[in-house]
Amino acid sequence: MILIPVVDLLQGQVVRAVAGNRSAYRPIVSGLCQGSDLLTVAQTLCEHCASSQLYLADLDALQGGPVQLAQLRTLLEALPDLQLWLDAGFADAAAAESLRGQLGPLADRVVFVFGSESLHSRAALAECFDPLQPGSAGRVLSLDRRGGQRLDAAGCWDAVDLWPRRVIVMTLERVGSDAGPDLDTLRELRAKAPGAMLIGAGGIRHEADLAAAQQAGADAWLVASALHDGRLPRRIR
Numbered sequence: 001m002i003l004i005p006v007v008d009l010l011q012g013q014v015v016r017a018v019a020g021n022r023s024a025y026r027p028i029v030s031g032l033c034q035g036s037d038l039l040t041v042a043q044t045l046c047e048h049c050a051s052s053q054l055y056l057a058d059l060d061a062l063q064g065g066p067v068q069l070a071q072l073r074t075l076l077e078a079l080p081d082l083q084l085w086l087d088a089g090f091a092d093a094a095a096a097e098s099l100r101g102q103l104g105p106l107a108d109r110v111v112f113v114f115g116s117e118s119l120h121s122r123a124a125l126a127e128c129f130d131p132l133q134p135g136s137a138g139r140v141l142s143l144d145r146r147g148g149q150r151l152d153a154a155g156c157w158d159a160v161d162l163w164p165r166r167v168i169v170m171t172l173e174r175v176g177s178d179a180g181p182d183l184d185t186l187r188e189l190r191a192k193a194p195g196a197m198l199i200g201a202g203g204i205r206h207e208a209d210l211a212a213a214q215q216a217g218a219d220a221w222l223v224a225s226a227l228h229d230g231r232l233p234r235r236i237r
Contacts, residue, residue: 001210002220003235004085004199005045005227007038010059012071014041017057017224018176025059030228038071039078045227046082050235053083055113055222061088062118067099076106087113087142092124093133100135113168115142117151122162125154129164140199142168143189166197168222174203176225181209183216190217206231 008017008025013036015025027036033044042054056075061067067088076084090096090112100107112135114128129136141164144151151172156162169189171182181203190198200213201222210232213221226232 001214001218003049003051003210003232004053004055004220004222005042005049005051006055006057006201006222006224007042007045008057008059008224009038009068009071012038012068014038015059016176016228028228031230032228038075042075042082043079045224046079048227048232048234049223050237052081053085055085056087058086058088062115064089067102069099069102072103072110073106076103076109083109083111085111085113085140087115089118090114091118091120093128093135096128096139097135111138111140113140113142115144115151115170116154116156117144119154119156121153122155122159125156125159126162129162136164139164140166140168142170142201144170144172145185146172148173160192163193163196165195166199167193168199168201169218170222171200171202175201177203178205178225179203180205181213181218181221183212186213186216186218204232207233 007014010025014028016028032048033040046054058068096112119125128139143157150157169186174182181200186200197219199220200218204221204223204226
């Protein structure tokens with residue numbers, strides 16, 4: 001199972017995500033490192049997971065504010081081998097391409113994540129993942145839900161024919177909740193898209209959960225709390 005460590009960034013600090021209740025997020029307290037500085041936490045998590053990939057949720061942008069551009073630049077410049085998966089509340093392809101222009105050459109190492117909670121229309125979904133559009137191969141779709149309800153104004157969950165090769169199954173109510181992964185939803189989506197790379201998110205507590213998720217059809221998992229709490233051992237490259 002591929003592990004992709006996660007940082008949730010709010011006003012320049014890494015915070016602990018719990019059940020998608022963003023107003024209650026507080027600076028991370030980690031068993032792996034001191035403080036909530038983005039670079040420190042990101043480097044520590046990547047080393048612990050033996051990963052060159054990092055998922056970053058820009059909570060400022062996701063809540064309608066500006067992208068934390070200076071922090072992104074600092075991270076990408078300091079870790080030249082990092083591939084950054086970035087969810088910054090992109091409503092359409094134009095929003096991601098605007099940020100690409102601001103990042104310049106650093107954007108070559110950014111995978112743009114388009115969340116169903118943020119995409120504003122079915123047309124925007126289709127444009128984002130149209131194989132004839134520049135940059136579409138480097139994009140990921142996140143199918144988001146909270147409290148059992150799909151966050152999906154654009155109808156992403158049912159538009160299987162528009163899904164890209166990589167799809168995140170984001171169960172926000174299980175993030176940081178110690179409730180275990182949502183394997184039923186994972187199995188449902190695996191049946192709909194047998195050839196996709198499915199990346200789960202939310203609920204992982206220990207290695208047994210990862211094994212169960214892999215058996216249910218997950219190719220990778222986004223993790224944070226179980227790492228900070230010392231429940232997933234260090235991996236060796």
